[in-house]
Amino acid sequence: MATDPGRVEVLALAGLPEVTEGDDLERMIGDALEATPGALPIEPGDVLVVTQKVVSKAEGAVVDLRTVTPGPEAIEWARQWDRDPRQIQVVLDEAARIVRMERGVLIVETRHGFVCANAGVDASNVGPLSGDLVTLLPRDPDASATRIRAAIRDRFGSDVAVVISDSFGRPWRWGIVDVALGVSGLLPLEDLRGHPDADGRVMRTTVRAVADELASAAELALGKTAGRPVALVRGAQPPAGEGMSRDLVIPPENDLFR
């Protein structure tokens, strides 16, 4: 993989072993880097995109639904829309605020400030023995990203930016796209306001959500069923800096859709 201007490469790393609570995810990712031809050495501007599920599992952000007693609201909603009432209760517990709860769709604001369906609570790909397990979003995805970045630097001597990604739906458009939940070692937004465009005109409002585009690009290589949760993105050269995922969140007072 060579770094040329205008060329971005996304490389799905070799698969990780099944991840469970307490596993050394940082070591597993390092091992996957070593097992993937072309991934090493880390190059300046490289970004590791790690999907949320393995982070949540390693951190124990997992709930066994057999321990959950659903309340009346969860029971009624689950009955109406053919869902598991225990899982609905977990969603309600994870929600800082409900944004929409209608027509079978439950969109909430999480404690991180993200607005997403089901508070990011997810039952898919939790593990082979996991009929009753769901994952939550990591408590502090920026901290998760920072830990992975530090471990890679310690092991390989190179700084790499890290994005923790998850799949979110959007208003108005069908389908999910991967976006950034946590970042370390990059600025998630690239602010081009005040820069001239190709014709020399000053652009008024262009702020690129680079971290979200990195997450989406990674998803193209990772797919949804291949058991490969980490991708290396080379050549995108995101803006360097110490940003945080909160930078991506429109605060309620600026948001027309909460």
Place this chain on the structure above:
Amino acid sequence: MATDPGRVEVLALAGLPEVTEGDDLERMIGDALEATPGALPIEPGDVLVVTQKVVSKAEGAVVDLRTVTPGPEAIEWARQWDRDPRQIQVVLDEAARIVRMERGVLIVETRHGFVCANAGVDASNVGPLSGDLVTLLPRDPDASATRIRAAIRDRFGSDVAVVISDSFGRPWRWGIVDVALGVSGLLPLEDLRGHPDADGRVMRTTVRAVADELASAAELALGKTAGRPVALVRGAQPPAGEGMSRDLVIPPENDLFR
């Protein structure tokens, strides 16, 4: 560029000459493919992502603001928010319906069904002599994509999928990401419902918006100021088929945010 599973490459094509109405954009893109090392031959599953601006310019979807007489609503809004009243009038003319018009933000539904800021009307990168020119969205972006695809097939003997992209903002998250306005030769959504996940569990609701992720990946290589409006994405292997961008639009009756 080699096609390996789990490897996606995004290659910004060589820059196009300045595009104006009536230009043979399809020929220009073919020339750019020939001028870009590694782009040819087209490989199965390749996707050309063409940013909206050059399509609109070639098709004459451009308005000279000197010909626009703003009405009272546009004048009042422009005065209140320090905008060009003629450009606001163009936005109102392009809108099938206004979704939000408050706090300086004008979000509309276009005739295509897209919900976006300012109806996609844009003044940046319109051309060197263009202080008063704005671009509109192409009238039929799927048709634009199909024309480009047919021209590539005629010239190089290979079928390539085409995505017309534009930069849209999102509720709840700062920054713009590129999404698909038009498609030809792929299905914009990959419906994984009913497929088993990595643990053999049947996924309930996963529909990937592959065309939008292709647009975002392309943007990482193209950036916003480099004057390179076309990227080739290799290795993503989007679902084959004859889809259309309308597949991406949530109809109003299913949409909680209109």
